[in-house]
Structures are given as structure tokens and as C-alpha cells.
Amino acid sequence: MLKLEGVGFNYHTPEGEIQAIQEVSLDIKDGEFLSIIGPSGCGKSTLLSLIGGMLRPSAGRVTIDDQEITEPDPRIAWMPQRDQLFPWRTILGNVLIGIEVKRQPTLEDRRKAVALLEKYGLGDFIDRYPNQLSGGMRQRAALIRTLAVEPQILLLDEPFSALDYQTRLTVADEVRMIIQREQKTSILVTHDIGEGISMSDRVVVLSKRPAVIKNCHDVVLSTDSVSPMARRDAPEFGHYFNRIWKELDVQ
Amino acid sequence: MSEQKKISPGHQRYLDSIKKTEKKKRLWQISLLLAFLILWELAGQMKWIDPFIMSQPSRVWNSLENLVREGSLGLHIAVTTSETLIGFALATIIGLGAAIALWWFPLAAKILDPYLVVLNALPKIALGPILIVWAGAGPKAIIAVTVLVTVVVTIINLYNGFIQTDQGKIHLLRSFGASRRQIFLKVVFPSNVPNLISALKINIGLAWVGVIVGEFLVSRAGLGYLIVYGGQVFKLDLVMASIFILCILTALMYYAVVYLEEITMKIWHS
Numbered sequence: 001m002l003k004l005e006g007v008g009f010n011y012h013t014p015e016g017e018i019q020a021i022q023e024v025s026l027d028i029k030d031g032e033f034l035s036i037i038g039p040s041g042c043g044k045s046t047l048l049s050l051i052g053g054m055l056r057p058s059a060g061r062v063t064i065d066d067q068e069i070t071e072p073d074p075r076i077a078w079m080p081q082r083d084q085l086f087p088w089r090t091i092l093g094n095v096l097i098g099i100e101v102k103r104q105p106t107l108e109d110r111r112k113a114v115a116l117l118e119k120y121g122l123g124d125f126i127d128r129y130p131n132q133l134s135g136g137m138r139q140r141a142a143l144i145r146t147l148a149v150e151p152q153i154l155l156l157d158e159p160f161s162a163l164d165y166q167t168r169l170t171v172a173d174e175v176r177m178i179i180q181r182e183q184k185t186s187i188l189v190t191h192d193i194g195e196g197i198s199m200s201d202r203v204v205v206l207s208k209r210p211a212v213i214k215n216c217h218d219v220v221l222s223t224d225s226v227s228p229m230a231r232r233d234a235p236e237f238g239h240y241f242n243r244i245w246k247e248l249d250v251q
Numbered sequence: 252m253s254e255q256k257k258i259s260p261g262h263q264r265y266l267d268s269i270k271k272t273e274k275k276k277r278l279w280q281i282s283l284l285l286a287f288l289i290l291w292e293l294a295g296q297m298k299w300i301d302p303f304i305m306s307q308p309s310r311v312w313n314s315l316e317n318l319v320r321e322g323s324l325g326l327h328i329a330v331t332t333s334e335t336l337i338g339f340a341l342a343t344i345i346g347l348g349a350a351i352a353l354w355w356f357p358l359a360a361k362i363l364d365p366y367l368v369v370l371n372a373l374p375k376i377a378l379g380p381i382l383i384v385w386a387g388a389g390p391k392a393i394i395a396v397t398v399l400v401t402v403v404v405t406i407i408n409l410y411n412g413f414i415q416t417d418q419g420k421i422h423l424l425r426s427f428g429a430s431r432r433q434i435f436l437k438v439v440f441p442s443n444v445p446n447l448i449s450a451l452k453i454n455i456g457l458a459w460v461g462v463i464v465g466e467f468l469v470s471r472a473g474l475g476y477l478i479v480y481g482g483q484v485f486k487l488d489l490v491m492a493s494i495f496i497l498c499i500l501t502a503l504m505y506y507a508v509v510y511l512e513e514i515t516m517k518i519w520h521s
Contacts, residue, residue: 052426054425078426081419084419088442088519
């Protein structure tokens with residue numbers, strides 16, 4: 001279980017200290033899909049960096065199974081805003097980069113990576129380069145790169161924001177299905193309310209800076225589907241949407 | 252891709268028009284050169300200009316023939332080319348090493364910044380006489396001048412490229428727990444390969460400047476020597492002949508780098 005206990009974070013600039021995050025406490029259950037929604041610039045991405053051990057909190061602590069996270073942890077993998085695939089590496093080379101950082105990839109690592117790519121429809125593109133793939137495929141490759149290190153927890157940092165609207169809906173659907181099949185705990189940061197509701201079991205709404213938790217919504221929809229597309233059609237969807245919209249207080 | 256496809260008449264017209272423009276361009280390029288040479292020759296023959304001072308193509312040609320006959324042309328070319336290549340290689344290696352060091356130690360980069368700025372602004376040729384005293388009046392001094400002229404720009408260009416590496420990509424590697432060394436080898440260096448190539452392109456030009464100036468200052472052989480010598484004894488034909496050869500050499504070396512660029516870009520898949 002991933003736990004945030006009174007996590008706070010302050011930025012320091014020569015002009016002064018900026019309180020970015022204040023007293024954020026959260027329990028994230030194994031296998032849960034949690035979304036964090038907040039106005040832009042409220043420190044959502046910073047919160048992910050804190051969970052991922054890329055930044056140390058100024059107050060409080062982040063733990064996995066009661067172990068404090070102080071540096072990037074192999075149990076956590078991060079999926080960035082743009083796909084960040086390296087243009088000079090093949091798709092397979094890109095997928096293996098996380099393993100390469102830890103050790104020389106073995107044949108077994110390669111076999112597993114290839115299997116993942118094949119499982120999720122990129123089998124024919126293993127030796128291609130990122131610029132030969134469509135935006136949606138690139139994002140899928142980026143997800144597989146995240147999965148290749150076999151993490152327990154995925155951190156998704158607005159992973160669809162660089163895609164056009166149509167692709168965005170399809171890719172969100174694909175990503176959600178893949179995560180469901182791989183049974184990973186996931187935390188999605190987004191400013192898209194619909195995306196948050198349709199993908200998650202729970203939505204956390206953050207306030208403007210300094211970010212505090214404004215509200216938590218357990219998303220219960222009258223559909224069994226995990227597909228975000230299908231969930232958008234559920235009658236309760238609009239109800240959640242309006243409530244979160246009001247809470248975000250966008251003027 | 253290479254399948255035989257039916258080309259529509261419209262597309263054929265488009266392809267033809269590209270070819271036509273290309274032909275026209277070549278024709279003009281060659282005609283301009285020929286017109287210039289003919290006019291120059293004619294101006295000399297008709298005594299519009301004084302060929303003793305202005306030289307003329309036929310005299311340059313004779314001068315070239317003389318050099319070949321004496322058997323010294325090969326030597327001069329070899330001396331200048333080897334000095335350029337050595338200076339170019341040294342400057343690139345030293346510049347790359349220094350840029351890596353600056354990236355690795357950000358505090359050092361901050362401390363050294365004003366020194367680099369001054370060194371960059373300084374006309375390096377001004378240090379020539381000092382280098383001659385230090386390195387001796389010979390090829391060593393020439394190579395030292397070349398390195399000096401070239402290395403500062405290399406350091407600054409490469410270092411700026413390194414620090415402008417996409418932070419998102421660095422962040423991604425850090426999230427996998429990468430060390431500074433891994434970040435450099437797996438992201439910073441590979442994403443700066445195009446930058447390195449453009450630095451090479453600038454360097455090759457600067458290396459020629461360094462070598463020729465170096466040869467002006469101290470030398471007993473080389474194209475720079477021929478130019479200075481020709482100027483001193485008023486053999487302008489010799490000066491022009493040397494410049495002509497220099498033109499060919501610099502063009503050849505520049506295109507060699509461009510070719511290298513094409514190959515690396517293919518591997519790099521930008």
C-alpha cells in the first residue's frame with residue numbers, strides 16, 4: 001500500500017519560498033486507479049515527483065508498505081507528459097531503457113519486452129524508430145517502457161495532453177485496458193475532469209496553490225466496464241463532472 | 252516504396268519542372284564561373300588591368316604547372332592539410348572533453364563562465380607570437396594557433412547543447428534511478444550528436460583560418476607559406492594559384508563533413 005502522510009513541499013527561489021503543497025495525506029490501495037485533478041500550476045506534477053522519489057518532501061513522508069521513499073524506487077515507474085521516446089533508439093531499445101539503467105538487459109529481459117510489445121499490438125514495430133509511429137502508438141510504446149521494469153505502481157503525468165482529442169480518447173481507453181490487464185496500482189495526474197472520472201476508481205481534487213486536498217470522490221458508475229469510453233456514457237458521469245467542475249472553481 | 256507506380260501527367264509535369272530548375276541552376280553556376288574567368292583573362296589581355304598586380308587565369312595556370320613540375324605542390328598541400336587535420340582533431344577532442352567536464356561540474360561552469368566569454372571574444376590570433384615563443388617556430392606553433400582559434404567555440408557550442416538537453420528525457424531516466432554518468436551516456440550525448448556535427452562543420456572552417464594564419468607567422472612550407480612568400484616577392488600568380496588550391500581543399504573537407512552528417516543523421520533518425 002502506498003501512503004502519503006502529511007506531505008508538504010516548498011519551492012525555494014531567490015525571491016522567496018513558495019508553498020506548493022500542504023498537508024496532503026492519502027492512502028492508495030493496491031490495484032486502485034486514482035486520479036489527481038487540480039487547476040494548472042497547483043503542484044500536481046510535483047506531487048507525482050514526490051511520490052516517485054524524484055523530490056524529497058519538505059514535510060511528512062511517502063511510504064510503500066511502511067518503507068519510506070527517499071529516492072527513485074524500482075517499485076514505482078513514471079510515464080511522462082510527452083512520450084519522451086528517444087528518436088535514436090528503436091522501439092525495443094526504448095522499452096529496454098529502464099532495465100538498462102539497472103543492469104545489462106538479459107535475453108530474458110528482451111524476450112519479456114518483445115512479448116509485451118506483441119501483446120499490445122506493437123509486435124511489427126519492434127525494430128522501427130519512434131518517428132515511424134503514430135502519436136497513439138508512441139504513447140502505447142511509452143506505457144510499455146514503463147511496464148517493462150515490472151513496477152507495482154504507475155505514475156501517469158498527464159500522459160495524453162500532447163495528443164489531439166480523438167487520439168486522446170482512444171489512447172486513454174487502450175492505456176486503461178492495459179493497466180487493468182497488468183493489474184497495476186496507478187496514479188494519474190490530469191487537468192481533464194472527464195478523463196479523471198472515466199479512468200479512475202477515485203478522484204482527488206486539489207485546490208489552488210498551496211495545494212491541499214479539497215475533496216475525494218469514489219467514482220461509482222452503473223456500468224461494469226472499465227473502458228473510459230463506456231464509462232463516459234454512464235448516467236452518473238455528468239453528475240460527477242459537474243460537482244468536480246464546481247470544486248475546481250475555474251473562473 | 253520502389254514499386255512501379257503510375258505517374259499522373261500532372262505529377263510528371265511537376266517532376267519535370269523540378270529537373271528543369273535544377274538544370275537551370277547548374278547552368279547558371281557554371282556560366283557565372285566561366286564568365287568571371289573569361290572576363291578576367293580578357294581584361295588582362297586587353298590591358299584593362301595590370302596582370303602583374305591582378306594576375307590572370309592563364310598566368311595562374313602556368314604558376315600551377317610550375318609548382319607541379321618542381322614537384323613541390325604535393326609537399327605544400329600535404330603540410331597544410333595535415334596541420335589542419337591535426338589541429339581540427341585536437342581542438343574537437345579537447346573541446347568535447349572540456350564541454351563534458353563543464354556539464355559534469357556545474358559549479359566549475361559557473362566559475363569559468365566569464366573567462367570563457369573573454370576568451371571567446373578575444374581574437375586568438377593575437378596570442379600567435381606568444382605561442383611561437385612557447386612552441387617554437389614550426390608546425391607545433393601552427394597547430395597550437397589552430398587549436399586555440401577553434402577550441403573555445405567548440406567548448407561553448409557543445410556545452411550549450413549539453414545543458415539544453417530535453418529536461419523531460421533526463422527526468423525520465425532519473426525516474427528509473429539513472430546515475431549522472433548514465434544520464435550523460437544515454438541521453439545528453441546521443442541527443443547532442445547533431446550538435447556535435449554542426450560543431451565539426453564550424454571547426455573545419457576555423458581550423459583552416461588557424462592554419463593559414465599560423466603559416467603566415469611561421470613556416471617554410473604549406474599553402475599559407477606560398478601565399479605570404481608570393482606576396483613578398485610580388486608573384487601574385489603564385490598567390491592566386493595557392494588560393495585556388497585552398498578553395499578546392501576546403502570545399503573537399505567541408506563536403507566530407509556534410510557526408511558524415513548525412514550518415515549520422517540516418518543512424519540518429521531525427
